[in-house]
Amino acid sequence: MSRLTSRKEKDLLCTNLRQLRVGYGYTAQNIADFLDMSRSAYSYYEIGKTVPDIFTLNQLAEIYDINTQDFLSKMKPTEEMLRARPRKRVVTDPKLLHQLTGDEKSLILMLRTKRIAKAIDFLRTHFS
Secondary structure, three states: OOOOOHHHHHHHHHHHHHHHHHHOOOOOOHHHHHHHHOHHHHHHHHHOOOOOOOOHHHHHHHHHOOOOHHHHHOOOHHHHHHHHHHOOOOOHHHHHHOOOOOOHHHHHHHOOOOOHHHHHHHHHOOOO
């Protein structure tokens, strides 16, 4: 994925990354924490300044439970992709979701994608 064949593909990737992140309710910092990078480095993906490598793209696909090719799909993630792959609802009262801190959302993301060792390290550094 480091070389996209057209500007259109790169724009589509940027748009899909942002729409998926926002659609799932994550901040750029949540995703950056999961990917072990700075928020600004992740934000470069969404604005098209850089393109994620295949390893990073696979991690992003894991977060959103999609195929890596879906990032270059012409469908709108917030409508079709998210409807086709609904998230598991863990919070019983959606009004409480906004009360979670960024660190708590990052931890949930790590646990949801079965990154237990990373979650334990995160707990040690952020909540000790």
